[in-house]
Amino acid sequence: MKAAHLLAAVACGLVFSAGAFAAPPAVSTAGILAFDEAMLSPDYWIRRAPQPDAVLLDARATAAQRAAAYAPGGGFVDVRKLSATLTRDQVLDWIRGAEQQTPVKLAVDDTGRPVGPDTLQLLRDATAAGQVPAMAPARYGLAVRRAPMRTYPSDRVFYASLDQTDYESLTAGTLFPGEPVLVAHTSADGRWLLAVTTQGPAWVHTGDIAIGPAETVFAYAALPPGRVVTGDHVHTVFTPEAPALSQLDLDMGVALPRADVPPDQPVNGASPYASWAVQLPVRQADGSLAIRPALIRRGADTAPGYLPLTRANIIRQSFKLLGERYGWGHQFDARDCSGLVAETYRTMGLLLQHSSGLQGTSTALKHRTFTAADTHDARVKAVREAQVGDLVVVPGHVLMIVGHVNGEPYVIQDVPYAVFKDPATGALRRTKLNQVAVTPLLPLYADDEKTYVDAMTSLAQPTRR
Structure with a gap:
């Protein structure tokens, strides 16, 4: 069958x-x-x-498993160990790798119209593969929100067929707040970044990544968990004072470092005494990275570290x-x-x-x-x-x-x-x-x-x- x-x-x-x-x-x-x-x-x-x-x-054994996941054959990409100087061949290989991040055939658009050579060429032109320099320095960043990863720099929707619309062809996974990436290239329209993630290469909206020095990015990623999300979804506290940190969606398993804040001083317009204060990356107006405190309700389904x-x-x-x-x-x-x-x-x-x-x-x-x-x-x-x-x-x-x-x-x-x-x-x-x-x-x-x-x-x- x-x-x-x-x-x-x-x-x-x-x-x-x-x-x-x-x-x-x-x-x-x-x-x-x-x-x-x-x-x-x-x-x-x-x-x-x-x-x-x-x-x-125990904690030692689980830490050893996490290290093994980044070792050869473990399945995760250790972004820290990638070369800080990128060659054209390496970036082009990542562009091709992003295209292979899904097994779902790219056959029809959301109206049922078959995908022909012209559409495929438009998607490939959007990658600006012809503009990759011979050599370039790597950039680094942190995801600032739950961010869709795409096989091409496009929000267009495609499927294998219109009776399989639960499986979108350009879907390559999801980045979660605080995940580190290496930024290798920018799309032709400037709206997308080719990000090498722990899951491999994919295209991510420019606004979903805050760019910062490598030492800042990896120092944040290495911090011990202060709160681990143990519910299906948890959200940061609503705050009009800091919109980028307001009601941020955090999936199960997201681990965030603790923020040391004075208990009698407000965080983003609210007292931290009835909440947990955590550190989160923020994308500033110029695209640069800042680390800011945010609050999670004490009643939300989280833990102070990994569960046993x-x-x-x-x-x-x-x-x-x-x-x-x-x-x-x-x-x-x-x-x-x-x-x-x-x-x-x-x-x-x-x-x-x-x-x-x-x-x-x-x-x-x-x-x-x-x-x-x-x-x-x-x-x-x-x-x-x-x-x-x-x-x-x-x-x-x-x-x-x-x-x-x-x-x-x-x-x-x-x-x-x-x-x-x-x-x-x-x-x-x-x-x-x-x-x-x-x-x-x-x-x-x-x-x-x-x-x-x-x-x-x-x-x-x-x-x-």
């Missing part, structure tokens, strides 16, 4: 088959097999977890995103399958890559890999023995184990749709989910022939070193 393969690779889609269970249960009213509403509570799974509050990796890495916290944090709309590449102020697990673990100090493919191969994580030589029975045994927080990686998708019921593994995942063979009729049935959901694992199919377990390439184990 070619369409199923395409959607699974691009949209973390899944197909169910009742044949995966010896005695298939009835379909729930939600249209999901082997499921009841109690499974939507994190406490349901925490009660089943062995030693749910045991610390799985426990099974209970893995479950609690992932379930805070339950029901959130699927967001390819962090579209719609949301997450996709890899974003769900990455942000869950980021609250506990672990770095997981921005794509399921990288999560399945990163040397920063412990893996059990699977090939065609592994039998179905061996694969089923592995997932039945998998622990809370383990990641089942298949081509184009990642699912996280949350526990077992009667020996059968269950997962939480960010998934656009569910398709399964109805136990009563055997007919193919499609359930639109388009959200973070809890499902059984063993019934899931990658296509009409192969289960997700049989398609599994890696069982990644972030909680083990």
Whole structure:
């Protein structure tokens, strides 16, 4: 089924088959097999977890994992180690690299008109690739807000087809406030910067980056977390005195350094005594970087540092995103399958890559890999023995184990749709989910022939070193 393969690779889609269970249960009213509403509570799974509050990796081990994520094979780009002198070949390579930051075909625009050579040439001309100098100094900056990353310097919207509008073709990911970047080039119209991020190269709106000295940028990025966002979204306090810092959107896992401010002096027009004061980058009128204090309400869902890495916290944090709309590449102020697990673990100090493919191969994580030589029975045994927080990686998708019921593994995942063979009729049935959901694992199919377990390439184990 070619369409199923395409959607699974691009949209973390899944197909169910009742044949995966010896005695298939009835379909729930939600249209999901082997499921009841109690499974939507994190406490349901925490009660089943062995030693749910045991610390799985201590602070030293999680710091070692973060360092490994930036080492060769770890999947993250260490922007600090890139050359401060840029050559034309290097910048052109990054421009080409930005174009490859998405697997979604650039086929039609938002009216359904096919993308032809003229449109592609306009997008490429916008990169000003012909104006890259032979040599130039690198510039550095910090993201000042939640910022979309694009494969070309354009806000135009494209899709693979008009029936797949949840997956926009130029989406390359998202930058979060305080992330460091190397600025390599400027678009033809001056409205976009080619930014080399920890995720790789992409185009970012000029107004989303504040440019500053390398030592200032990396000193800020190296500061210890003073507050870590543990809710799905948290916002800074509204302040007309400092609009750039007012109601700033902070995603789960964003870690900000503490601001040392006098408790009896206002910050941006409000007393800090009932809030947490943090440091945030600000883009000044000339585009330069300044670091300013901002306030986060004490009642907001944050922590004074990374949460302990426990099974209970893995479950609690992932379930805070339950029901959130699927967001390819962090579209719609949301997450996709890899974003769900990455942000869950980021609250506990672990770095997981921005794509399921990288999560399945990163040397920063412990893996059990699977090939065609592994039998179905061996694969089923592995997932039945998998622990809370383990990641089942298949081509184009990642699912996280949350526990077992009667020996059968269950997962939480960010998934656009569910398709399964109805136990009563055997007919193919499609359930639109388009959200973070809890499902059984063993019934899931990658296509009409192969289960997700049989398609599994890696069982990644972030909680083990």
